[in-house]
Amino acid sequence: MTTGQRSVLDSVKPLGYRGKKLSGEKSPASLVFLILIWAALAVSFIFLLVLIITTFVEGFAVMRPGLFTNYPSSSPRDAGARPAILGSVWVVAVTALLTIPLGVAAAIHLEEFADKHNKFNRMVELNVQNLAAVPSIIYGLLALAFLSMLGFQNKNVVIGGAMALGLLIMPVIIIATREAIRSVPQEIREGSMALGATKWQTVWRQVLPSAVPGIATGSILALSRALGEAAPLLVLGGLVFVSFDPDGIMSQFTTMPIQIFNWSSRPQAQFHELAAAASIVLLVLLVLMNALAIYIRNHYQKRW
Amino acid sequence: MTTVRETGGPAKAPGRPAPFTFAGKPRYGERVIRVLLALAAAVTIATTIGILLALIVPALGFFREIPVTDFLFGDRWAPRFAKASFGVVPLITATLWTTLIALVIAVPFGLGAAMLLSEYARPGLRKILKPVLEILAGIPTVVYGLFALTFVQGTVFRQWLGLGTGAFSVLAAGVVMGIMIVPTVASVSEDAMSAVPQAMRQGSAALGANRMQTTLRVVFPAALSGIIAAIVLGVSRAVGETMIVAMAAGSQARIVSGPLEQGQTMTGFIANAALGDSRVGSIQYDTLFAVGLLLFLITLLVNFVSIALVRRYRQAY
Numbered sequence: 001m002t003t004g005q006r007s008v009l010d011s012v013k014p015l016g017y018r019g020k021k022l023s024g025e026k027s028p029a030s031l032v033f034l035i036l037i038w039a040a041l042a043v044s045f046i047f048l049l050v051l052i053i054t055t056f057v058e059g060f061a062v063m064r065p066g067l068f069t070n071y072p073s074s075s076p077r078d079a080g081a082r083p084a085i086l087g088s089v090w091v092v093a094v095t096a097l098l099t100i101p102l103g104v105a106a107a108i109h110l111e112e113f114a115d116k117h118n119k120f121n122r123m124v125e126l127n128v129q130n131l132a133a134v135p136s137i138i139y140g141l142l143a144l145a146f147l148s149m150l151g152f153q154n155k156n157v158v159i160g161g162a163m164a165l166g167l168l169i170m171p172v173i174i175i176a177t178r179e180a181i182r183s184v185p186q187e188i189r190e191g192s193m194a195l196g197a198t199k200w201q202t203v204w205r206q207v208l209p210s211a212v213p214g215i216a217t218g219s220i221l222a223l224s225r226a227l228g229e230a231a232p233l234l235v236l237g238g239l240v241f242v243s244f245d246p247d248g249i250m251s252q253f254t255t256m257p258i259q260i261f262n263w264s265s266r267p268q269a270q271f272h273e274l275a276a277a278a279s280i281v282l283l284v285l286l287v288l289m290n291a292l293a294i295y296i297r298n299h300y301q302k303r304w
Numbered sequence: 305m306t307t308v309r310e311t312g313g314p315a316k317a318p319g320r321p322a323p324f325t326f327a328g329k330p331r332y333g334e335r336v337i338r339v340l341l342a343l344a345a346a347v348t349i350a351t352t353i354g355i356l357l358a359l360i361v362p363a364l365g366f367f368r369e370i371p372v373t374d375f376l377f378g379d380r381w382a383p384r385f386a387k388a389s390f391g392v393v394p395l396i397t398a399t400l401w402t403t404l405i406a407l408v409i410a411v412p413f414g415l416g417a418a419m420l421l422s423e424y425a426r427p428g429l430r431k432i433l434k435p436v437l438e439i440l441a442g443i444p445t446v447v448y449g450l451f452a453l454t455f456v457q458g459t460v461f462r463q464w465l466g467l468g469t470g471a472f473s474v475l476a477a478g479v480v481m482g483i484m485i486v487p488t489v490a491s492v493s494e495d496a497m498s499a500v501p502q503a504m505r506q507g508s509a510a511l512g513a514n515r516m517q518t519t520l521r522v523v524f525p526a527a528l529s530g531i532i533a534a535i536v537l538g539v540s541r542a543v544g545e546t547m548i549v550a551m552a553a554g555s556q557a558r559i560v561s562g563p564l565e566q567g568q569t570m571t572g573f574i575a576n577a578a579l580g581d582s583r584v585g586s587i588q589y590d591t592l593f594a595v596g597l598l599l600f601l602i603t604l605l606v607n608f609v610s611i612a613l614v615r616r617y618r619q620a621y
Contacts, residue, residue, distance in 0.1 A: 030516040037424065040416025041433060047483050048440050054455045055447065105344035113338055114345070124345050126611065127352055133537065133607045134600065135544025137571050138355060140578070141596045145358035148584045167351050174348070200334045228444025231546035231571070235578040235592075257446040257547070264450045264551055272454050279447045286442060 055283070059276030067277055071243040072259070076270035079263075081278050083242045087158075087253035088227060090246045094162035095169070095226050100219050102166075103173030110174070111181040112203050132171035139168045140235030147236070156237040159249040164232035169222040176218020180211040213300035220293040224286050230257035256282045359600055362593035369587060375594065381557035381568075383577070383591045390591065392598065394557045398567030401474040401560050402481060402549055403542040409482025410538050414489025415531065421490070422497035423519045441487035449551030452480035457552055472554035472566035481548050485538045492537055492614075496530020497523050533613035540606040544599065546571040570599045 378391015
């Protein structure tokens with residue numbers, strides 16, 4: 001539509017005419033701006049697409065059963081990621097057992113019991129926010145110092161890795177759990193208390209069951225972050241040649257991200273392909289975890 | 305009436321002279337539970353104290369041997385050489401380069417995406433677009449690192465563009481890191497812009513402004529402190545990011561004077577040095593923590609600025 005026509009419409013329908021064309025919504029500057037902000041999102045989207053496509057193209061050729069069943073090897077044809085896959089499972093499982101109860105308990109304290117004006121509780125809140133933004137490698141240094149203090153010679157053990165990752169994702173779990181608890185309506189608590197339940201009985205039998213879907217979603221997303229994290233484990237000395245399955249919390253281990261780092265730091269191109277194949281496995285696992293989180297959110301979340 | 309009535313209890317039953325109150329029964333179990341819950345919350349404080357102790361104690365050992373000024377202003381970083389030198393400036397230049405390049409990418413793209421999502425997109429479109437950004441945020445950093453090393457540096461920079469650069473460059477690491485930070489900048493600044501009251505947009509529209517003018521001259525300034533907080537948060541992510549720079553930026557600690565050079569960042573040093581076996585108590589071991597302490601203090605400062613700014617804009621409306 002041209003400018004001339006627009007001014008005609010102006011005079012014809014001064015009142016009832018709804019918006020857009022009147023206010024110069026299609027002026028050149030406006031259109032350029034619209035194109036620019038679309039481009040901002042489009043570039044991110046294209047980048048994501050290119051990343052996924054190149055990783056798949058590079059890694060697909062070496063996607064073979066051996067990748068899942070073989071142990072690492074200096075020959076790219078035999079090398080596999082079996083200890084890394086099992087190591088990831090071990091570390092993430094131990095992390096979940098350590099952190100989820102602790103994080104949920106801390107969140108219950110902050111949401112249900114804490115006096116909001118108490119200095120300690122305000123400090124905890126500020127602290128959780130700050131911990132969420134501490135670089136992951138710092139948690140590795142913390143675990144390294146802690147294990148050295150306890151006299152561990154070999155610091156690359158499952159419990160050490162789980163400790164570093166657990167403290168790393170604890171703020172995420174606390175924040176997600178608080179959101180979930182907060183979304184349970186106040187009336188549920190009041191009803192429970194009116195029937196004579198104590199504060200804790202109310203939390204345990206009413207609030208928590210209603211908040212479980214939100215807590216589960218948040219925890220799965222936090223664990224998916226732990227699954228993809230490499231830096232803290234690297235600091236513990238995770239880049240070792242592990243040619244056995246981890247079998248306990250004191251066992252040496254390596255994980256998928258560490259294996260990818262290891263393979264990609266070798267000069268040979270075949271190892272880069274293996275790294276890409278392992279990346280595909282990791283990405284598929286993460287997609288599955290996220291899908292599970294979204295499924296739980298959509299199917300079990302209560303709408304009040 | 306009796307005092308029992310006043311406390312809300314039922315009238316005395318005949319034949320039961322003992323006064324009845326609701327508050328009566330002490331529940332020791334619940335007290336224990338409350339203490340346990342508070343202890344769980346205290347773990348977060350213990351974590352911060354633990355981080356500080358874990359970093360400061362070995363760092364003090366380091367600074368007993370190396371003067372602080374030599375560390376902060378020395379321009380040669382060679383902690384493992386026979387003639388060791390501990391000037392952290394080379395690591396800082398590499399960190400500055402990768403962070404700056406990342407911001408040049410992340411700020412315009414992140415803000416553009418935020419404006420689109422907050423001011424232009426209808427709810428249906430947002431539902432499609434936001435997950436794309438969330439996927440971007442969920443990709444492990446090793447996968448980004450591999451992509452930066454093999455595709456961005458190896459294929460695009462060296463083969464397609466024929467840039468005179470080696471196997472690593474701070475540019476490749478910075479660009480990929482920038483894209484990685486886009487979701488952070490976008491989501492925090494979108495929250496800030498969405499918090500701007502609708503009345504301000506309507507007022508702007510009533511004065512004849514179009515959507516672009518409203519976005520840039522009304523919503524953007526109103527949300528500015530939140531947007532700055534988003535950028536500051538992006539800075540802290542970029543300074544602390546490890547795997548991308550460890551894989552794609554390089555591992556030689558030299559002063560970086562151009563984007564096509566390779567360089568080792570602070571995080572890159574910690575990641576690489578930890579690979580070698582450093583004896584506990586040796587100067588190499590303590591060096592990790594001295595650099596870690598510097599990194600932690602920088603991000604702590606940046607985070608507090610960000611948290612303070614976010615609080616400010618939350619109080620505004």
